[in-house]
Each structure stands twice: as structure tokens, then as C-alpha cells.
Amino acid sequence: MLLQKKICMLGATGVGKTSLVRRFVQSIYSEKYHTTLGVKIDKKTVNIEENEVTLLLWDLQGEDGTFKIRPAFLRGASGYLLVIDLTRHETLVTAFSIQKMVEREVGKLPFLVLLNKNDLTEDFEITDEEIVDLAQYDWKILRSSAKDGENVEEAFQVLTKEMLKAI
Amino acid sequence: MPSGTLQKETAEVSSENGENPQFYSKTEEILEKTNADALSEIRKILVQPEEVGEVLPSAFQKSSKSDKKLAEATLPIVEENIRQSVQRDPKILAEALFPVIGPAIRKAIAEALGAMVQSLNQTLEQSVSPKGLRWRIEAWQTGKPFGEIVMLNTLLYRVEQIFLIHKKTGILLQYAALDSEENKDADMVSAMLTAIQDFVHDSFNESEDATLDALRVRDLSVWVEHSPDAILAAVIRGNAPLxxxxxxxxxxxRVQFQYENELDNFRGETKTFEPSKPILQECLQMQVGEEGKPKSKIFTPFNFLAGSLVLLFIIGGFFFVRDYRRWSNYLERLDSEPGIVVTETKRGFFRHEVEGLRDEMAVNPETLLAEYGYEPSNVKSNWKGYQDLSPQFVLExxxxxxxxxxxxxxxLEDGVLIVRGTAENSWYLEARNIAKGMxxxxxxxxVRE
Structure with a gap:
């Protein structure tokens, strides 16, 4: 079956959302759209069993002290990737607030947490204990690295499976 | 049947023994009676053929005026009726259509011939006119086919692409394009259009029902129309009428009406919307023609510059041709003058040059210049002396x-200088001596007389 799904890439500024997808997706728009429009659209096709799922990736500008995600961009999404930078503790805090905001604006959606920059082990600010603690929220978590390509394809596969389950 | 009566009869039966077979037959009797009475009442109220007959024509009329929903809904029934009629007896439909088909065929042939003649006229005009030449140069410069350049230059507007977008998700449901080669990134474009729409809403705090109607970049514009669950975005080149x-x-x-449920319960299956493509293709319209172009376009800076250059070229050409003819006539005149031999000429932009031999008895070339519109300063002359041996000059x-x-x-006769009349002897002697050396x-x- 051919399906199309909208998914969002969310996270604090500089967590590596765009780097994560850059090597793995088809794109026609430049990254300047992040600063102008607040979003950049990419495309990624994933095959899950007999389903060919085209993911329309809404790569949203990272949230920080001055910029907030536009809730309108979340409307109609089937799921999202929530990216955290392991080398910056504050991105974990931002991830919590973003996740709450998404639930408030569009309800519960399948999502996957990506603990990014996993290759920079010496710079980690988020401890293993904190990661273990995340289990209590029933979040699905994957460690990833844009530099090595670690778990990037897998992330799309896992999220797509979750979204197909939710249909 | 009044409900009070039914309750009373049911109560009577209930008071009897429930195991008794009489109970069941009585119950059935009551129910049958009840159903029959109720149905009769409903028929009386609702199914009066005369009343329906009175209401139906005006209902059809009103519905067809407001939208096409009734036509859409009855289409399958009408199609099936026609199919069955043809299956049963094709003659009936053929006879009914006969008065229509003949004139329709004649009209179609006349239109086809007319279009062919018009096309031939346009081709001839475009091939040999200055406009056609300009377009050929444009085609050569841009590397586009000549036909495409002609189309773009004569275009009023052209709906090039139609996007049918799911409003909530921004996912492309269906797409149609005028060119056979489809936009492979249409799904991303569709999502971006939705993002732009959301961006405008957020940025200007517009209400949900306020929608983005159009985007415009030079001669390309995107018109957006909304239904409750879908968006139709049309990419138009040129100036389309409202x-x-x-x-x-x-x-x-029509899409909203036909796919209401599918749009409402959309889960990403875009294949469901493939049958809507003909509806989108109907929107791929275009209009060509020079007449509708805004007149102000004639006075563009480019046209002004081009016009000035052409004018300059024409004026320059006039002076060039005039000077060419003057100079040629002057040289022809010099050639025809006895005692003048032109050996070299040079035609310059502002000043000409002429070189040659001139007998002192011949006409002065500079005195001829004025006849041909030249000042002596316009022509640099370099004449070297020589003696012309034609009899006329020898005698002179x-x-x-x-x-x-x-x-x-x-x-002078055959090289013999003859003296007639009288003169002093001394003159004869001196003249003889000089003449011998000439x-x-x-x-x-x-010859003494």
C-alpha cells in the first residue's frame, strides 16, 4: 500500500535535526527557510513490509529562548522525532516542554526521542542515569549520530512502524 | 393506531399466562395490525405521488441553479438508463439524436477547417514577419524550441499545474500538469504551500477561516481555493481573468462533495483520490493571443532602447546609402572627364580620399565637389601632373x-599641327621649333591662303 505521512522534526536549536536528515532525505529547499519561514520541507521514503510510506518531513526551526515553534506547523502530523543533544543538558529540558506543547496543541501522537551526537562521548552532559529515568515517561528512545549516520535510518523505520500501528 | 389502545391490549395479553400459545397468536395479531395502521398513516403523510410530483421539478430546478451536486448524484442513474435503453433498442436513441448529430458534425468540420486556416496564417505571419524573426533569435539565445517561444510571447495566461492538497496535513492528494513531464517534487511543493499558508495565518493573527488566496512572483502566480477539507492550488503563468x-x-x-468521507478520514492513502484527476485537468486552461496584452508593455525600457537603436540604424543607413551614391557619382564623373585618371580611392567614415593623374588642361576636380554635396574639406585629393595626348589636349x-x-x-589632323592664315615669319620659325618638341x-x- 502506498501511504503518505507528515512528520515533524522537533528539538532545541542546534541539536542536529537538520544534520540528521541531510544525508538521508530528498530535498529541494535550502536551509535558509528555517530562518525565514521557520520550517523546511524534505521527503523520505520508507518501506515497512508491503507498505511504501512517503514521509513529508517538516523540519522545524529549533526552539530556544527567542524562537518558539509555530503550533500551526504541527497540525496534521502523524508523528514526530524529538531530538536531544547529549552534550547540552538544557536541550533535554526543552524536549520536555516541546513534548508537552505538542500534546496540548495536537494531542497524543507517536514519537521517537533521538539522543543525538552520540559520537561525542567525552562531552556528554546528560548522564546515563537521567536517560534511564526517561523510561518512566514511556518514551521510545534511540541514540543517534549525524556524523556516523548511527540509527538515522532506523529512527525513520521505528517511527513509521509506530505510526502505522496507530492507524 | 393510538398508542393508548396498543398499551391496553398488550396489558390484557400480559395478564394471561405467558406459556399459553394463545398469547403468541394474540401478540402477532396486535403487531400486524399496528404495523399496517402505522404504515398507512406514514404513506398518507409522505408518499402522496401528486405532492411529490409537484415538489420534484422545482427541487431539481433549485438544486441545479445552486450547484452541481444533484447532477453528480443523478449521473450514474442517467448513465445506466441510457445504457439500458441502447441495449434494448439502439434505434430509439439514434433516432432521437439524429437531428443533433448532423449539424454537430458539420459544425465540427467547419471549425476544424477554420482552425487549420488560422494556424496556417499564424505560421506564415510568424515565419516571415520581424516579430517572427525576433522570436527565432530569442529561441536561439535561450535554447528553447521556437514553438515554445511563440507560445510564451502570445500567451495571455496558462494554468500550468494544479495541486489538490489535504488541508489538515498538507499532503498532496492529486496533481495535474499541462506539460507531460510531471513535477517530481510536487508533494514537497504542496507541503511548502501549506506551510506558507500557516505562516501567514500565524504572522498576521488572521482567523482560521481567513485564507491565503494568491501568491505572485513576476508573471507566475499561485491561486488558492479552499473547501472544508481540501485546498486547490493553481500555478498560473500570465494574467488570468478573475x-x-x-x-x-x-x-x-466537486472534489469535496465526491470525496467527503475520504477527506474526513484521510490516513495517508492518496491512491483513493486518483479518480479526481480529470476534475483537476479541467482546470488546466490557457488562452493565447496578442490582443489582450496590456498596451503599456510596448513602452518598456527594452523596447525603447531597441526602438532607438532601430531608428539610429535607419538614419545611419540613409546617410550611408546617400553618401555611397554621391561618392560613386563623383568618381564616375571624374572617370568621364578628359585629362583625369583616377588611380586610387578610399571611402572613409567622415572623409574620403582620391588619388590620380591630371592634365593641367583638364577641369579642376575640386570645382566638381560642390555638385555632389561635398565640401573640399570632405575629400582629400592628391593629383599628379601628366600630359594627356588626346588630340583635343594636344591642340589646346x-x-x-x-x-x-x-x-x-x-x-590638328592625325598628329600634324596645321597653321592656316597669316603670321610673321619669325613666329612661324619659332613655332616650328617649339612644336617639334611637343x-x-x-x-x-x-597652309598659306
Missing amino acids: TLRKTFIEAIE RAKKILNPPPTAQLS AGISKFKV
């Missing part, structure tokens, strides 16, 4: 050098 919006609105309404030269008295006349004179002869 009446075109009606076409788009009707199209999106002899007269000038020998200076005969009025009583003596000189003539070019063109072989003998000196005196």
Missing part, C-alpha cells in the same frame, strides 16, 4: 604654348 476562480471553486467543491596645349596671332588658326605632334605644317 472569472477563472469560478472554475477552481467549482472543481474544489599647342595654342597655349605657341600663342598664335589672331590671323593664324591652329588645327608630345603628340609629329609634324608642323603651314
Whole structure:
């Protein structure tokens, strides 16, 4: 079956959302759209069993002290990737607030947490204990690295499976 | 049947023994009676053929005026009726259509021939006119086919692409394009259009029902029409009339009507919307023609510059041709003048040059310049002296050098200088000596009278 799904890439500024997808997706728009429009659209096709799922990736500008995600961009999404930078503790805090905001604006959606920059082990600010603690929220978590390509394809596969389950 | 009666009868039966077979037959009797009465009542109220017959025509009329929903709904029934009629007896439909088909065929042939003649006229016009030449240069410069350049230059508007977008998700449901090669990234474009729409909403705090109607970049514009669950975005090149919006609105309404459930329960299966493609293709309209182009376009800076250059070229050309003819005539005149031999000429932009040989007895070339519109300063002349040996010049030269008295006349016959009349002997002697040394004179002869 051919399906199309909208998914969002969310996270604090500089967590590596765009780097994560850059090597793995088809794109026609430049990254300047992040600063102008607040979003950049990419495309990624994933095959899950007999389903060919085209993911329309809404790569949203990272949230920080001055910029907030536009809730309108979340409307109609089937799921999202929530990216955290392991080398910056504050991105974990931002991830919590973003996740709450998404639930408030569009309800519960399948999502996957990506603990990014996993290759920079010496710079980690988020401890293993904190990661273990995340289990209590029933979040699905994957460690990833844009530099090595670690778990990037897998992330799309896992999220797509979750979204197909939710249909 | 009044409900009070039914309750009373049911109560009577209930008071009897429930195991009794009489109970069941009585119950059935009551139910049958009840159903029959109730149905009769309903029929009386609702199914009066006369009343329905009165209401139906006006209902059809009103519905067809407001939208096409009734036509859409009854289409399958009408199609099936026609199919069955043809299956049963094709003659009936053929006879009914006969008065229509004949004129329709004649009209179609006339239109086809007319279009062919018009096309031929356009081709001839475009091939040989300056406009056609300009377009050929444009085609050569841009590397586009000539046909495409002609199309773009004569275009009023062209709906190039139609996107049918799911409003909530921004996912492309269906797509149609005028060119056979489809936009492979249409799904990303569709999502971006939705993002732009959301961005505008957020940025200007517009209400949900306020929608983005159009985007415009130079001669390319995107018109957007909305239904409750879908968006139709049309990419248009040129200046389209606002009446075109009606076409788009009707199209999106038809899609919304036909796919209401699918749009409402959309889960990403875009294949469901493939049958809607013909509706989108109906929106791919275009209009060509020079007449509708805004007149102000004639006075663009480019046209002004091009016009100035052409004018300059024409004026320059006029002066060039005029000067060319003057100079040629002047040289022809010099060639025809006795005692002048032109050996070299040079035609310059502002000043010409001429070189050659000139007998001192010949006409002065500079005195001829004015006849041809030149000032002496326009022509640099370089004449070297020589003696022309034609009889006319030899005689003239002899007269000038020998200076005969009025009583003596000189003539030249076959190189012989003949003196007639009378003169002093001393003159004869001196003249004989001089004449012997003159070019063109072989003998000196005196004829005394």
C-alpha cells in the first residue's frame, strides 16, 4: 500500500535535526527557510513490509529562548522525532516542554526521542542515569549520530512502524 | 393506531399466562395490525405521488441553479438508463439524436477547417514577419524550441499545474500538469504551500477561516481555493481573468462533495483520490493571443532602447546609402572627364580620399565637389601632373604654348599641327621649333591662303 505521512522534526536549536536528515532525505529547499519561514520541507521514503510510506518531513526551526515553534506547523502530523543533544543538558529540558506543547496543541501522537551526537562521548552532559529515568515517561528512545549516520535510518523505520500501528 | 389502545391490549395479553400459545397468536395479531395502521398513516403523510410530483421539478430546478451536486448524484442513474435503453433498442436513441448529430458534425468540420486556416496564417505571419524573426533569435539565445517561444510571447495566461492538497496535513492528494513531464517534487511543493499558508495565518493573527488566496512572483502566480477539507492550488503563468476562480471553486467543491468521507478520514492513502484527476485537468486552461496584452508593455525600457537603436540604424543607413551614391557619382564623373585618371580611392567614415593623374588642361576636380554635396574639406585629393595626348589636349596645349596671332588658326589632323592664315615669319620659325618638341605632334605644317 502506498501511504503518505507528515512528520515533524522537533528539538532545541542546534541539536542536529537538520544534520540528521541531510544525508538521508530528498530535498529541494535550502536551509535558509528555517530562518525565514521557520520550517523546511524534505521527503523520505520508507518501506515497512508491503507498505511504501512517503514521509513529508517538516523540519522545524529549533526552539530556544527567542524562537518558539509555530503550533500551526504541527497540525496534521502523524508523528514526530524529538531530538536531544547529549552534550547540552538544557536541550533535554526543552524536549520536555516541546513534548508537552505538542500534546496540548495536537494531542497524543507517536514519537521517537533521538539522543543525538552520540559520537561525542567525552562531552556528554546528560548522564546515563537521567536517560534511564526517561523510561518512566514511556518514551521510545534511540541514540543517534549525524556524523556516523548511527540509527538515522532506523529512527525513520521505528517511527513509521509506530505510526502505522496507530492507524 | 393510538398508542393508548396498543398499551391496553398488550396489558390484557400480559395478564394471561405467558406459556399459553394463545398469547403468541394474540401478540402477532396486535403487531400486524399496528404495523399496517402505522404504515398507512406514514404513506398518507409522505408518499402522496401528486405532492411529490409537484415538489420534484422545482427541487431539481433549485438544486441545479445552486450547484452541481444533484447532477453528480443523478449521473450514474442517467448513465445506466441510457445504457439500458441502447441495449434494448439502439434505434430509439439514434433516432432521437439524429437531428443533433448532423449539424454537430458539420459544425465540427467547419471549425476544424477554420482552425487549420488560422494556424496556417499564424505560421506564415510568424515565419516571415520581424516579430517572427525576433522570436527565432530569442529561441536561439535561450535554447528553447521556437514553438515554445511563440507560445510564451502570445500567451495571455496558462494554468500550468494544479495541486489538490489535504488541508489538515498538507499532503498532496492529486496533481495535474499541462506539460507531460510531471513535477517530481510536487508533494514537497504542496507541503511548502501549506506551510506558507500557516505562516501567514500565524504572522498576521488572521482567523482560521481567513485564507491565503494568491501568491505572485513576476508573471507566475499561485491561486488558492479552499473547501472544508481540501485546498486547490493553481500555478498560473500570465494574467488570468478573475472569472477563472469560478472554475477552481467549482472543481474544489466537486472534489469535496465526491470525496467527503475520504477527506474526513484521510490516513495517508492518496491512491483513493486518483479518480479526481480529470476534475483537476479541467482546470488546466490557457488562452493565447496578442490582443489582450496590456498596451503599456510596448513602452518598456527594452523596447525603447531597441526602438532607438532601430531608428539610429535607419538614419545611419540613409546617410550611408546617400553618401555611397554621391561618392560613386563623383568618381564616375571624374572617370568621364578628359585629362583625369583616377588611380586610387578610399571611402572613409567622415572623409574620403582620391588619388590620380591630371592634365593641367583638364577641369579642376575640386570645382566638381560642390555638385555632389561635398565640401573640399570632405575629400582629400592628391593629383599628379601628366600630359594627356588626346588630340583635343594636344591642340589646346599647342595654342597655349605657341600663342598664335589672331590671323593664324591652329588645327590638328592625325598628329600634324596645321597653321592656316597669316603670321610673321619669325613666329612661324619659332613655332616650328617649339612644336617639334611637343608630345603628340609629329609634324608642323603651314597652309598659306
